[in-house]
Amino acid sequence: MAGIKDVARQAGVSVGTVSNVINRPEAVLPETRARVLAAIEELGYVRSESARQLRAGRSRIMALLVLDMGNPFFVDVARGAERAARQAGLGVMVCNSGQSPAEEAEYLGMFAEQRVCGVLVTPADATGRNLDSFSRHRIPYVLVDRVASGAGSCAVSVDDVRGGALAVGHLISAGHRSVAYVSGPGDLHQIRDRREGALSALAEAGLPPGALVEIPSDRLDVAAGRDAGARLLGLVPRPTAVFCANDLLALGVLQALYAAGVRVPQDIAIVGYDDIEFAAAAAVPLTSVRQPAVVMGRMAAELLLEEADDEGGTHEHRSVVLQPELVVRASSSTPR
Amino acid sequence: MAGIKDVARQAGVSVGTVSNVINRPEAVLPETRARVLAAIEELGYVRSESARQLRAGRSRIMALLVLDMGNPFFVDVARGAERAARQAGLGVMVCNSGQSPAEEAEYLGMFAEQRVCGVLVTPADATGRNLDSFSRHRIPYVLVDRVASGAGSCAVSVDDVRGGALAVGHLISAGHRSVAYVSGPGDLHQIRDRREGALSALAEAGLPPGALVEIPSDRLDVAAGRDAGARLLGLVPRPTAVFCANDLLALGVLQALYAAGVRVPQDIAIVGYDDIEFAAAAAVPLTSVRQPAVVMGRMAAELLLEEADDEGGTHEHRSVVLQPELVVRASSSTPR
DNA sequence: CACCCGGATTGAAACAATTCATTCACCGCC
DNA sequence: GGCGGTGAATGAATTGTTTCAATCCGGGTG
Numbered sequence: 136m137a138g139i140k141d142v143a144r145q146a147g148v149s150v151g152t153v154s155n156v157i158n159r160p161e162a163v164l165p166e167t168r169a170r171v172l173a174a175i176e177e178l179g180y181v182r183s184e185s186a187r188q189l190r191a192g193r194s195r196i197m198a199l200l201v202l203d204m205g206n207p208f209f210v211d212v213a214r215g216a217e218r219a220a221r222q223a224g225l226g227v228m229v230c231n232s233g234q235s236p237a238e239e240a241e242y243l244g245m246f247a248e249q250r251v252c253g254v255l256v257t258p259a260d261a262t263g264r265n266l267d268s269f270s271r272h273r274i275p276y277v278l279v280d281r282v283a284s285g286a287g288s289c290a291v292s293v294d295d296v297r298g299g300a301l302a303v304g305h306l307i308s309a310g311h312r313s314v315a316y317v318s319g320p321g322d323l324h325q326i327r328d329r330r331e332g333a334l335s336a337l338a339e340a341g342l343p344p345g346a347l348v349e350i351p352s353d354r355l356d357v358a359a360g361r362d363a364g365a366r367l368l369g370l371v372p373r374p375t376a377v378f379c380a381n382d383l384l385a386l387g388v389l390q391a392l393y394a395a396g397v398r399v400p401q402d403i404a405i406v407g408y409d410d411i412e413f414a415a416a417a418a419v420p421l422t423s424v425r426q427p428a429v430v431m432g433r434m435a436a437e438l439l440l441e442e443a444d445d446e447g448g449t450h451e452h453r454s455v456v457l458q459p460e461l462v463v464r465a466s467s468s469t470p471r
Numbered sequence: 472m473a474g475i476k477d478v479a480r481q482a483g484v485s486v487g488t489v490s491n492v493i494n495r496p497e498a499v500l501p502e503t504r505a506r507v508l509a510a511i512e513e514l515g516y517v518r519s520e521s522a523r524q525l526r527a528g529r530s531r532i533m534a535l536l537v538l539d540m541g542n543p544f545f546v547d548v549a550r551g552a553e554r555a556a557r558q559a560g561l562g563v564m565v566c567n568s569g570q571s572p573a574e575e576a577e578y579l580g581m582f583a584e585q586r587v588c589g590v591l592v593t594p595a596d597a598t599g600r601n602l603d604s605f606s607r608h609r610i611p612y613v614l615v616d617r618v619a620s621g622a623g624s625c626a627v628s629v630d631d632v633r634g635g636a637l638a639v640g641h642l643i644s645a646g647h648r649s650v651a652y653v654s655g656p657g658d659l660h661q662i663r664d665r666r667e668g669a670l671s672a673l674a675e676a677g678l679p680p681g682a683l684v685e686i687p688s689d690r691l692d693v694a695a696g697r698d699a700g701a702r703l704l705g706l707v708p709r710p711t712a713v714f715c716a717n718d719l720l721a722l723g724v725l726q727a728l729y730a731a732g733v734r735v736p737q738d739i740a741i742v743g744y745d746d747i748e749f750a751a752a753a754a755v756p757l758t759s760v761r762q763p764a765v766v767m768g769r770m771a772a773e774l775l776l777e778e779a780d781d782e783g784g785t786h787e788h789r790s791v792v793l794q795p796e797l798v799v800r801a802s803s804s805t806p807r
Numbered sequence: 808c809a810c811c812c813g814g815a816t817t818g819a820a821a822c823a824a825t826t827c828a829t830t831c832a833c834c835g836c837c
Numbered sequence: 838g839g840c841g842g843t844g845a846a847t848g849a850a851t852t853g854t855t856t857c858a859a860t861c862c863g864g865g866t867g
Contacts, residue, residue, distance in 0.1 A: 136528070136608075136609070138852085138853055138854085139853060139854065139855095140853080148816075148817085149816065149817045149818060150817090150818080150853090150854080150855095151816070151817055151818070151819095151855085151856080151857090152815085152816060152817075154854070154855060154856085155815090155816085158855080162814090162815080163815075163816085164814090164815065164816090167815080167816085179607045179608070181580075181583045181584055181608060182584060182853080182854075183525065183584070183586060183852090183853050183854065184584040184585045184586065184854095185520075185521040185522075185524035185525045185530065185585075185586060185852090185853080185854090186521075186525050186822090186852075186853035186854040186855085187853085187854055187855075188521035188822095188854095189519065189521045189522050189525050189821095189822050189823060189824085189852090189853080189854075189855095190821075190822050190853085190854055190855050190856085191822090191854095191855080192472075192822075194521065204540070204546055204549065204550075204565075205543070205546055205547075205550070205748075207541070207543075210540055210541055210546070211541075213540065214540075214541070217567075226564070226566075226581055226585075227566075228562070228564050228565075229540075229564075229565050230562075230563075231553075244517075245562060247517045248517055248518060248519070248520040249520045249521075249562075250519060250520065250521060271515050272472075272515070272517060273472070357748055357749075357752065386749070386752040387752075389752065390751065390752050412541075412693055413693075413722070413749040413752070415726065416693065416722040416723075416725065416726050416749070416753055416754060417752055417753065417754060418752060418753060418754050418755070418756070419754070420754070474822085474823055474824080475823065475824060475825095476823080476824095484846075484847085485846065485847045485848060486823090486824080486825090486847090486848075487825085487826080487827090487846070487847055487848065487849095488845085488846055488847075490824070490825060490826085491845090491846085494825080498844090498845080498846095499845075499846085500844090500845065500846090503845080503846085518823085518824070519822090519823050519824065520824095521822090521823080521824090522822075522823035522824035522825085522852090523823085523824055523825075524824090524852095525822090525823080525824075525825095525851095525852050525853065525854085526823090526824055526825050526826085526851075526852050527824095527825080527852090528852080
């Protein structure tokens with residue numbers, strides 16, 4: 136494959152001039168420039184990004200490590216991040232950790248080798264161990280959908296405690312006195328915060344913590360939701376409402392209830408979380424807590440760019456907390 | 472940041488030895504190896520992927536360029552591809568063209584600069600111009616969800632003509648005599664093939680081509696589906712069934728019909744395409760044409776790896792065509 | 808006519824790894 | 838004791854770019 140030297144020879148100039156044509160065209164005589172461009176065209180020259188990177192010390196790629204790209208919520212986050220990154224001329228590399236700290240560690244290692252200019256990450260590892268060791272590499276990172284622990288980085292999150300309170304407060308005010316919480320992997324902060332919010336809503340209404348019945352789940356997808364739905368049906372006494380840690384779970388629960396002939400919302404009301412696009416199109420349109428996912432992705436990318444571009448070491452880490460919003464639909468609208 | 476030379480100095484060996492410790496540990500005396508590993512640990516050394524790439528001539532990243540990551544179908548394709556790639560020790564870079572030939576061209580250019588080891592691409596550009604000019608770079612690529620045009624590459628696709636025929640054949644045998652086709656961007660092969668299949672099913676049943684009423688759409692998402700649904704309601708006479716070019720459109724149509732009080736399937740039957748996970752969880756569970764998306768991603772990645780690993784120039788391009796499968800659910804099950 | 812200045816161009820150094828021919832030390836064998 | 842062979846370690850060459858000090862050339866000025 137043709138390199139810059141071949142182009143230089145073909146055009147009868149030095150390599151430096153070719154480099155200038157590519158990077159600072161105005162510094163080259165138009166005639167020379169034309170000759171070089173012709174040579175580039177003729178040889179089909181494409182500059183090698185690895186060589187540039189080697190010289191520059193870091194690549195022009197931003198990494199995004201999310202829990203699950205099968206969740207439309209994260210797809211939206213990715214969309215927001217990508218838009219911001221491309222505006223700055225950067226590529227984005229999107230990867231899934233699948234909520235596995237081991238996978239997360241592997242990807243972080245890969246990012247370090249690639250010398251990415253920064254990482255947006257939704258941590259799968261509540262201990263923070265992965266990120267601790269990652270920070271040795273001096274590669275800036277921004278936490279997404281998670282508040283900053285310590286002051287090692289910027290973070291963009293949504294107030295999950297408030298989101299949980301909104302969801303369960305809504306159910307309580309619709310007359311429900313016993314609510315199931317279909318949770319997810321216990322080591323995810325999001326899940327814990329949403330529960331905490333749910334409990335605070337109960338407390339505020341004067342209900343005991345026992346009014347929240349947890350249905351644990353180790354994944355956050357539709358299949359896990361179906362499974363949780365089946366367990367919900369077996370509970371005695373059966374709660375009259377269920378709050379799900381995300382919409383995928385909620386859709387699964389809804390399917391399980393539907394299959395068992397249980398009416399939603401008459402027999403059991405459902406509230407989900409994330410307000411993914413499919414929530415509105417569900418069998419019974421789903422009440423959900425909307426998160427500004429695209430905005431979150433965009434802001435995270437912007438914070439990262441700011442930190443990465445910071446030469447003088449003047450960057451100060453910031454934590455942005457966005458507010459969720461309850462969207463009421465049919466799945467919870469008629470109290471029993 | 473520490474380089475291989477710093478490690479060598481720290482451990483009191485040469486750079487070659489450090490490289491050997493990393494790449495061929497068995498060729499180094501255990502004692503030396505331990506000393507080097509200790510130095511690596513102490514200095515927090517991470518090898519530079521760009522330097523390796525520069526020497527190797529190509530990177531260890533495979534690119535995947537799809538039409539829209541907001542479509543769960545492509546998320547599944549990505550999952551399949553990623554699994555296969557990681558098994559071979561490669562990273563995957565997933566990008567959206569958003570069905571725009573210009574974006575596609577931009578991404579392909581970026582992949583060439585990155586010297587990716589190969590590209591999996593769902594072309595957005597029916598002219599094939601982008602890929603034609605891309606093939607100059609000698610970077611192998613595999614067409615995904617598209618039959619090979621010419622013999623320039625491998626391809627993995629699903630028989631869309633048959634898929635369209637399955638969908639409309641099903642509707643005809645349920646008694647429908649007039650079917651709307653909510654299409655998508657006219658320059659996408661998938662869309663055209665599905666229509667062709669639909670027409671062939673009509674012909675086989677002795678119905679005129681006019682029995683298929685096309686409702687054009689320029690995007691393939693839920694919002695476009697809602698829009699198409701509104702237009703469907705305005706048609707006189709109104710078709711009794713609608714076949715949508717993908718499930719996102721179908722979900723949008725379903726929402727629009729639901730909002731207008733039109734019953735599905737009693738008043739209008741709906742068939743979608745892709746059988747994404749959310750199709751089964753829809754307001755009325757959606758009949759759909761299932762595509763083996765994960766398998767497609769995996770096979771495409773495997774074909775690419777085979778071509779990329781081929782040293783002797785013995786590789787022969789292959790086209791794999793998978794078969795779709797009709798999944799009947801409530802949205803079409805009761806003929807009017 | 809000598810001098811200087813500016814813009815255009817040059818060419819070598821640096822980046823961080825891999826590779827490979829070479830060196831080195833040591834062992835056993837004749 | 839010399840010799841060949843072997844396993845381990847070496848270090849220079851290579852990869853393609855960017856950058857920057859140095860060079861070159863032409864024209865204007867004193």
